[in-house]
Amino acid sequence: MPRVLVISLNYRTAEMTLRSAQAALRALQGLEAELVIVDNASGDGSYEKMKAALAAKDWARGAPIRLIGSDHNGGFGAGNNIGIHAGWSDGSRPDYVYLLNSDAFPAPGAIRALVAHLEAHPEAGLAGSYLHGEDGEAHMTAFRFPSIASEFEGAARFGPVSRLLRRKAVPMPVPAGTQRVDWLAGASLMIRQAVLAEIGLFDETFFLYFEETELCHRAARAGYQTHYVRDSEVMHIGSVSTGMKRWTRIPTFWLDSRWHYFSKTHGRGYAVLATLSHACGGLLWRLRRVIQRKPAADPAHFLRDLISHDLRALFRPAARRAVPAGTGGAEANAERL
Template sequence: MMQQSPRLLVIILNYRTAEMTLRAAEAALADMPQTHAELVIVDNDSGDGSAALLAQEIAARGWGAGNRVRLITSPRNGGFGAGNNIAMRAGMSDGAAPDFVHVVNSDAFLDRGCIGTLLDHLQNHPRAGLAGSHVRGEDDLPHATAFRFPSAAGELEAAARLGPLTRLLSSAVVAPPLPEEAAEVDWVAGASVMMRWDMLADVGLFDEAYFLYYEETDLCLRAARAGWDCWYVPQARCVHVGSVSTGMKEWRRMPRYWFDSRHRYFAKNHGRAYAALATCARLAGGGLHRLRCLLTGRQPEDAPGFYRDLAAHALTARRAAPADQDPSRSPATEDR
């Protein structure tokens, strides 16, 4: 039976966004329970003085008292999953494992009550392994954060952007309308997601072979295959600026690591043949979209060179790591 005051570890990963990380930490601290809750900030080898600034501010603000806030510096930038795994493997300040872990982006600011709502939901649903927040932008518009698992049909639908095709493949739409009440979903975005430690001990931490993107999708799929549920909880709310660390808003072309992550997700979880099928479906959908734009005079909505880069990547992608070599599994994880 869950103890009255569960141990909660909140994690914020910093990469060259120290000022925003401090703002995110301040919001998280204001919402955290007063006991049995700690915040770990991981500096992911920023190399820009972030670690020194964070250490200075943690001390100046008195956040370190009683190990309420700790700073861990990573010797390398291994990506989103690797950085969060460092904090999860470190556990609570006394060396014990937490009961729940709340991953919060450095550009996500929790509303009051967000943590308590997610905690209550996980405690009231024993097979819930993950619970994600409602996320809105600074313009107050909701972000898509509750999804179905990617599939070849979903790749075709998303790329084609055709109403009749969307209706035909409605069950494969990756980002359906957000539920208005708490609901089971396939996966949730990692901007604000709380996870049960028993689930993590069962299926492993984030797969560190993903540098960025698809790591939370992969984790949710592993959890689902092991019998754990994933929930979207709209009553738990936060604001998310988005793409601050990655600079995605300024990208003119998708980076190699996005294609690497996409390929790994399909190849690792469904096999190399299915990964090739998913890529063909994406290319076919993109072709339909371009044809429609040509006929109607509309501008294509994809990033410049996207399909050329996707096709080139598919021809050169390395073989995905076997599941038994998944870097998310480690003795440190399994022994806790």
């Protein structure tokens, strides 16, 4: 039976993380699996709260669950890398790594469906779930890789442009069934350990956003597909740790990640063209806003922040490679509970 390592990354959402872990353990019944919770240097007592709860809760006693405390918050990718490096409790490697957001709750058969799909489809290196909100509404989690064309389409927000570039738009309509996609949201994502051993782990240059996009892109270049598995259903709240829904100004880390993605995957010249494309689309949208009196759709000063950021980034030295190898020991304090 294939072995699965489930990684749940916590940042100041201790109670929700525990609820998600409980749902994951239910979904793992009948599978050979272990669950690792990584506290990403929350600094709010989350580690202590979870440690006490896992020692006291009936559902956690004797369960294959470990808690790891990181002393540094390096972001989403770095936190998950800690869990991946921790590996199986006996020091060996699993067959599959399953990333589960702390605000995601897998249905009883969700994880098993991902394992079964990857077992049946050796061409797939990654597989992810159908995500829906608390209200049952489907979330957009299947995407195309970002491009110069998609930057213009997304920024312009103009029906004729979107229809013309519909096959370039990053968000895909929610697939009706299982299919190949470019990349998937990392809220419920299973990855072959053999793929990680070959291409490396998450690039820790990314703090938040674009890290799973780049990982799927790297896998695709190595010949591995990413599949959306409709039979794997997960309830996802979304943006709990990042606060994205409350942004009033675009964070620098989002701009850093976007620039790093384009410059790493296509080169700096392409990154510049992507930004120019976004600026042209953004100016078209702003003209329509004035004429048609449409409400704002971006955080304040977004276009100005994007252009000024990328101009500075263009003349900075390129980021050094920060992709850990796919094997190694944990560099954090782990505790079996």
